[in-house]
Amino acid sequence: MIEMLKVSNLTKRFGGIIAVNDVSFEIKKGEIVGLIGPNGAGKTTLVNLISGFYSPDRGKIEFNGKNITKMRMDERAKLGIARTFQNPRVIPNMTAHMNVLYAILGSEHGKELTMTEAGAEAIYYLDLFGLLKKRDVLAGDLAIYELRLLELARALALRPKLLLVDEAMAGLNPAEAEAVSKLINRIRNEFDLTIMWIEHVLKVIMRSAERVLVMHYGRLIADGKPEEVVKKPEVIEAYIGEEEV
Amino acid sequence: MPKIEPRRGKIVIHLLGRKYEWTVEPRYWRNPMIGLALWLTLPLLIYATATSVFHYHPIALLSTLIFANLLIMMAVPFNLQVIGTGRLSFGPHFFLAVGGYTAALLSRDYGVSPLLTLPAAFFMGAIIALAISPITIISRGVYYVLITMLLPFILGEITYWRSDIFGAETGIPNVELLFHTTGNVTLDVLIFVYVSLAIALVFLFFVDRTLRSRYGLMMGVINEDEDVALSYGINVRWIKIVTFTLTSGAMAISGWFLAHYQGSFSGPVWLMPSFLIMVLLTATLAGKGAIYGVVVSAYIVATLREITRVSLGEFSVVVLFLILLTLLYFLREGFWGLYRKRRYREYEPSIRVRRKT
Numbered sequence: 001m002i003e004m005l006k007v008s009n010l011t012k013r014f015g016g017i018i019a020v021n022d023v024s025f026e027i028k029k030g031e032i033v034g035l036i037g038p039n040g041a042g043k044t045t046l047v048n049l050i051s052g053f054y055s056p057d058r059g060k061i062e063f064n065g066k067n068i069t070k071m072r073m074d075e076r077a078k079l080g081i082a083r084t085f086q087n088p089r090v091i092p093n094m095t096a097h098m099n100v101l102y103a104i105l106g107s108e109h110g111k112e113l114t115m116t117e118a119g120a121e122a123i124y125y126l127d128l129f130g131l132l133k134k135r136d137v138l139a140g141d142l143a144i145y146e147l148r149l150l151e152l153a154r155a156l157a158l159r160p161k162l163l164l165v166d167e168a169m170a171g172l173n174p175a176e177a178e179a180v181s182k183l184i185n186r187i188r189n190e191f192d193l194t195i196m197w198i199e200h201v202l203k204v205i206m207r208s209a210e211r212v213l214v215m216h217y218g219r220l221i222a223d224g225k226p227e228e229v230v231k232k233p234e235v236i237e238a239y240i241g242e243e244e245v
Numbered sequence: 246m247p248k249i250e251p252r253r254g255k256i257v258i259h260l261l262g263r264k265y266e267w268t269v270e271p272r273y274w275r276n277p278m279i280g281l282a283l284w285l286t287l288p289l290l291i292y293a294t295a296t297s298v299f300h301y302h303p304i305a306l307l308s309t310l311i312f313a314n315l316l317i318m319m320a321v322p323f324n325l326q327v328i329g330t331g332r333l334s335f336g337p338h339f340f341l342a343v344g345g346y347t348a349a350l351l352s353r354d355y356g357v358s359p360l361l362t363l364p365a366a367f368f369m370g371a372i373i374a375l376a377i378s379p380i381t382i383i384s385r386g387v388y389y390v391l392i393t394m395l396l397p398f399i400l401g402e403i404t405y406w407r408s409d410i411f412g413a414e415t416g417i418p419n420v421e422l423l424f425h426t427t428g429n430v431t432l433d434v435l436i437f438v439y440v441s442l443a444i445a446l447v448f449l450f451f452v453d454r455t456l457r458s459r460y461g462l463m464m465g466v467i468n469e470d471e472d473v474a475l476s477y478g479i480n481v482r483w484i485k486i487v488t489f490t491l492t493s494g495a496m497a498i499s500g501w502f503l504a505h506y507q508g509s510f511s512g513p514v515w516l517m518p519s520f521l522i523m524v525l526l527t528a529t530l531a532g533k534g535a536i537y538g539v540v541v542s543a544y545i546v547a548t549l550r551e552i553t554r555v556s557l558g559e560f561s562v563v564v565l566f567l568i569l570l571t572l573l574y575f576l577r578e579g580f581w582g583l584y585r586k587r588r589y590r591e592y593e594p595s596i597r598v599r600r601k602t
């Protein structure tokens with residue numbers, strides 16, 4: 001397998017804080033990689049760097065062998081990098097259907113679609129995430145669980161190659177989290193996706209991810225199989241004081 | 246005392262123990278042809294009945310229509326600009342003045358015909374807009390407001406500083422009129438009403454088509470959330486720059502019209518905040534991102550302005566703004582909002598999909 005994403009010595013500072021500190025890792029095509037770490041570890045910042053939201057102070061990001069470090073966010077999206085937002089950023093005064101439809105029409109592959117085709121495709125993604133009944137509900141009126149699903153549906157509708165999921169589980173009850181977890185696995189298989197999946201808590205990601213990266217204070221402190229990673233003293237140390245791992 | 250209850254889609258009026266319901270969202274309005282026909286016949290109707298029915302000089306009424314159409318010519322591109330840049334500019338009248346001066350100077354000094362000053366005014370507005378368009382990317386919020394507010398202010402100063410060229414308040418005289426006058430002044434004004442109406446219609450048509458196109462949808466996303474737009478792969482910068490440039494060029498056409506309608510152009514009159522506020526109110530009263538609402542609100546703003554001007558003289562501005570502010574208070578989402586609220590989905594591109602089971 002070839003590596004899809006290669007991050008080398010990535011560093012991002014905000015004033016005195018080094019949010020991401022000399023981070024290097026690779027993700028292979030088809031992998032589901034979990035990224036965990038306590039609050040403020042730099043996970044979201046890393047997503048923002050990969051998706052092009054921020055530009056790094058140092059380091060290099062390669063996507064399918066291409067150096068994308070200096071590329072704009074929309075150009076990276078066109079290459080096939082999609083993301084979800086930790087705090088769902090759907091468009092509140094559009095319906096769920098419109099949110100997905102606009103994503104399709106704005107995206108690269110949407111250029112070839114007519115409005116009707118794009119509308120039908122949007123329905124397909126809503127259905128996939130169990131949101132068909134909510135299609136005409138304004139996104140601002142959806143529950144948090146549905147918002148997370150809508151974020152995923154919208155990101156998937158861009159037909160990405162690499163999907164960056166920033167905390168799909170936060171605020172969900174165990175049954176909902178289980179459902180989301182199953183969905184993420186399912187879409188990886190059906191859509192031939194590579195997924196980097198960020199979660200605050202390790203437990204939920206253990207079952208799904210084949211590989212886990214652990215961040216702490218901006219540094220990458222572990223990279224390996226979930227069951228090996230949890231045994232590492234650094235990881236246990238990082239999570240001391242946290243209620244659950 | 247009448248009791249007025251604004252409700253969704255209708256207004257209920259209790260008067261002298263009776264209840265009247267006025268549906269603000271009549272079904273028959275949904276046929277745009279009826280509205281259009283009404284709009285097109287209104288000037289003729291006023292031309293014919295002004296003296297006999299209103300006991301009012303027809304020219305005053307017709308000029309009010311021209312002012313309303315001018316507000317449409319400004320507010321329609323303005324609304325598109327707000328959507329496509331995701332920012333509220335306070336300098337639309339700057340581009341009106343740019344267009345006006347371009348047309349007036351070319352006409353007076355070089356004898357260029359109105360047909361050629363039209364593209365010149367458009368390009369002048371567009372080029373200046375293109376040159377300053379990076380502000381739509383770099384600056385946000387108050388900074389953007391300040392920068393766009395400074396533009397008309399600076400131009401106003403320049404017209405005094407180089408009054409040898411711009412003529413300060415007197416403006417630039419001897420600008421060729423749009424057409425050979427007929428000898429009947431009222432008829433001339435009527436023709437100008439139709440010219441302004443035609444321009445307003447063209448603007449409405451273009452903006453409507455743009456908003457319904459794929460670019461319109463992309464603009465919608467930019468307006469809602471720029472970061473989300475970027476995450477879709479939408480080239481936000483490009484769309485903002487193009488929108489800002491073209492809509493500013495369109496606003497310059499209003500100046501072109503004024504110069505060739507009045508036979509002169511004086512910037513300071515239009516660079517005053519009171520005109521800007523009327524444009525902003527027209528756009529706001531219409532409803533966020535609404536373009537057909539602009540037609541209604543422009544005619545209301547222009548009519549109220551004329552009524553207060555005649556009855557109250559210098560005090561009119563204050564009263565006018567109080568009336569408009571009251572209207573805004575009751576119609577938070579503008580005239581179009583009344584309609585949209587209940588049927589918001591109709592104004593999204595409608596798609597019917599049947600699911601195969």
Ligand SMILES: Nc1ncnc2c1ncn2[C@@H]1O[C@H](COP(=O)(O)OP(=O)(O)OP(=O)(O)O)[C@@H](O)[C@H]1O
Pocket residue numbers: 014017018019037038039040041042043044045046086200
């Ligand atoms: N735009 C910003 N400006 C300043 N500081 C920032 C910014 N974004 C993040 N930070 C800081 O960088 C550090 C890492 O934040 P980040 O959001 O990446 O953490 P995280 O791992 O996603 O945390 P959480 O689990 O709470 O989502 C924090 O100390 C945060 O305060």
Ligand SMILES: [Mg+2]
Pocket residue numbers: 043044045086
């Ligand atoms: Mg985070």
